[in-house]
Amino acid sequence: MGKVMEKVRGKMMWQDQMRGIYHITIKDMKTYYLKPPAISWGMVFPLAWTLAFYLRNPGDFAELVPGLLAMTIIFSTTAAEAVVINFELRLGTLERLLLAPLSMTAVLLGKVLGGFLFGLMMTAIVAAGAVIYLGLKPDFVGLALTSLISLMVFSSMGALFSVAVREVFEAQTLLNLPRFLMVFLCGVVYPVSALPEGLQLLSRLLPLTYTVQGLKASFLSIDGTVFIWDLLILLLFLILFLLPANSLLQRRFS
């Protein structure tokens, strides 16, 4: 009897967590993401950036598509994600979420999934535009897997920056460093192989390198083994961002 009760209780708690994650995600989409600042950072910025490169070299626009998608992924996920948790910590609204029957990890996941979902929408629009307008024929499974994992990775990175700092503006300011570093070093606009050896090594330590590689593999049908390694490394980055974010959030309340 005790074991049955324990099972029922465990199931209830599991349902509570799932429901909480879902509703936090939906609420965040409405409250933060589907707003002009997030949309402009998530979409307008990568498009403007790509347009600048296109005007310089109009002939190779199709080659810029993986980089454009990678930029859309990083900017759309981190645009609001980097501030929402910090913002809610300061307003006390995050505490309200923690007063519900939810674990801190569930609250964090709800927040991360908000950035993920918004990024997914932006990325899907850009990818659909690229496929329809340019007539590209990517490997859709590879494209989906790379995009989905990368969206989680960069949304988690935004969450980590958001919980690591005290002030809302600090998160965006600090995040600009890795974001722009990655845009230049990870093969978004220049191939990694064209970089000096030291910078090539640095690029291997940055997650966007694997996103770009994965996306290029999907669009250019490169060897599947390399592609799987990219996904595995991205999963490792996901863990590297999520675990400290969770631990820092726990520490805020300890």
Place this chain on the structure above:
Amino acid sequence: MSQKNAAIIADKLTKRYGDLLAVDCISFHVDEGEIFGFLGPNGSGKTSTIRMLVGLTQPSGGRASVLGCHLPGDIYLARRYVGVVPDISNLYDELSARENLLFMARLYGVPRSQQNSRVDRLLQDFGLYERKEDHFATFSRGMKRALTIAAALVHEPRLLFLDEPTTGLDAAAARSLRSLISGLREKGLTVFLTTHYLAEADMLCDRIAILVRGRIVSIDTPEGLKRLVQEQSLIEFSFRGDVSGRIGALQSFLGELQASLLDSSRIRIYGGDPPRIFDAVFQFSRESGIGVESASTIRPSLEDAFLQITGLSPQVMAADKGSGKGRGVGR
């Protein structure tokens, strides 16, 4: 003490923040259906106690259970039946009153078929129905408090924690909220209320625990607490000038009796033999040259009991009321 139907049991609950002992080994119980007041000045450990009881922070020592759920292990289960109103109104500015309550209802798993009716009923009960589509950011402070309380009730909890519910509100809004809180008792809800408004505690609470520097110094009904000082005489003197700088001189005439300064020209003296008190005060008046304007005997209030029990000066409580802000449940 009977703990048969206890909504909360705290046993030697302790909380340390580094070197600071915020809550010092407190034990108490709250019966189901009662409004239990937790009274104390700022920094006395009220909010830390709530934080431990709702699982926002881990106790450094001791044990607690809420609605039969042992903490911290069963905290998620307990939270299904617990509502919390922090001392700040922490709903979403960007959402309307209705959207805020619906979000809370969904978060707590209120069945979809009941969500709309429950939210609308709460909006009506709290006088906010006409403003249901307005954003939280546009509300007055009193309306924000009311909606924050409504949000804590949307999942129909059995136990409600109210942290300084009327702090910072104007008199009319505070009165209206007190009447709402009083109504919760009739619905059978257990309420754990922290406040430093003594009149509020007197008006609402069935029992009161007085907390000073992290320790419970007394638990009783408001009447019981007042009885502690009722047998003592309590005389208030008004002077024609400022006596605040001469309280030491006055104390020397009073001997072991305690004089409390109410403001620059008013003092209150507890206990002792009235003729002796009058003699001492008039002697002080003659020697200091500050005339006595009036003297009256006072029926002790909960505030007098509180001041006697805690040894705090009325100025400390006044400063607390003026500050109107604790640490927040979550920070």
